[in-house]
Amino acid sequence: MRSIALVLVPLGLVGGVAVRLALPVQVQRADTLAAQTLYDRHAMVSVIGELRSSLAGYLWVKTDEYTHGGVQLRPMTEREKRLGTAREASSADEVHHHEDETSVIPEPERDPRWLWGDIERQVKPFFDVRHHFHRPVREVLPLYRFMTWVDPTFVQGYLVGAQMILFDNKRNLREAMAFLKEGARHNPRSIALFTELGRHTLVQLGDDAQAERYFRQAVANGDRWVQAGNASMILQNPFEREGWRDAYRWLAILKHREQRLSEQREWARRGLTYFPDDPVLQQLARGAL
């Protein structure tokens, strides 16, 4: 026991010094986004930086658990999908979209564990995942706020957080936009954040000119990633990939609304360079909508 105490005290001291060393750089990270180069120079900051990213990732995973009242879901295996043996999770309130997911704890009909299974279903949170309801979105909102405070470069936190703000109350558009703008300020190279800002500006506010500026910024960011030779990195990130594709789609749609069909086709063709199989862009490239 004494040895634990002897370990805990120096650990606390080292942790405190590490946080103190890291703090100015972390503040700078949020403000200037020059963190990457600073990380290269300060090994200790790098460690704390990773901790921040890990905490944001942990909170991200937790949001899913929170909306399900602690019931844990997992992706279905290929075999389960093929044979249809596991109950597929489906949402009754459209707060969350579930695709090929099932509960970690199996339902009684499928559980080979007899009494053990019954005990686990009592001791751990469990419900039938088919057509289930979610806990109020409001309970999860602070987590998105918290994870983006912890790691301001956590783009998906801003994207889904803004969506959840609107799910909670459709009249909260101003708050959702402010949240997205904060994300864009911290992540000026993100594609998805600008596309999302453009989408809300176009669909909810009806400001075509501002929306176009956002979409053009998103596309310009995509081009910058390509020029830096990092297009594959963006294409592997589902949030940025969809944001990039949607920016081209929205720009083509905007031009269609303005009856500038040649520009519509041009934006769609540019999009097809990166997303050749996208049916919407193919249709838009033909001049249709």
Next chain:
Amino acid sequence: MSVSLIQVCRALTVAGLLETLRRKDLYVVLMLMALMVLGASTFRVFGVRGLEIFIKDTTFLAMGIFSTVLTVLIAARQLPDEVQRRTIYPLLARPITRGQLLMGKWLTAFITAGACFLILAGAAWLLLLMLGVPLKPIFGQYLLLKLIGIGWLCALGVALSVYLTPAANVTLSLILAFGSGLFNRLLLMAHWERGLDALWLNWLYGVLPHYDLFDMSQKVVYDWDPIAWWVIGAMAVYALGSGGAYLLLGWLRFRRQVLG
């Protein structure tokens, strides 16, 4: 002259608790509590409105980890410390059997670890109340089930201390305690994906440790209703059977072990 098991257990438990105080084990609990208070106070910076579930989740996670580590450390050192300090010889020179000594050590570990857990839980409860985060009645069932689990873990730790060095014992006990949920998932996946027979699965399931089933903190965090009492009864029977088997295995070796 023979001495009853109850007398031995009582004497050893009192001696063990005094030893715990003398070794300042409670300082560790107090330090962990201080860490929890500091952690909770950071939430005051952000304001806790809306963060209730997160605070509860973090509190119960910390409590689960701290109590498990403390239990393993307390149980693992009971016998080796007596051997190392050579105090086991005067103990065994008295009219007590090695079986009684083993049981007494288990009881000492259980009461010490249980008390540490209850202090931690009490502190956590007070902290949550201070932050305006009340707990539902299921918290009582959580405490009871966790105490049963601590008794089971003490039996495992004391039994392993007869076979292994203290460091190996602590490592293995922690792996078995924290990994028990994972083993169970692996068995289920082996059944579904590789066709492991249900009979084999249940047999292996019975043999493998189930410390995770003593933890219903997630139900407390999300304010579920209290569970059926037969579940706690079933887990108590499991703890008695499984923990008793561990102590029996420990005794089978300890009774013939050459000490020193």
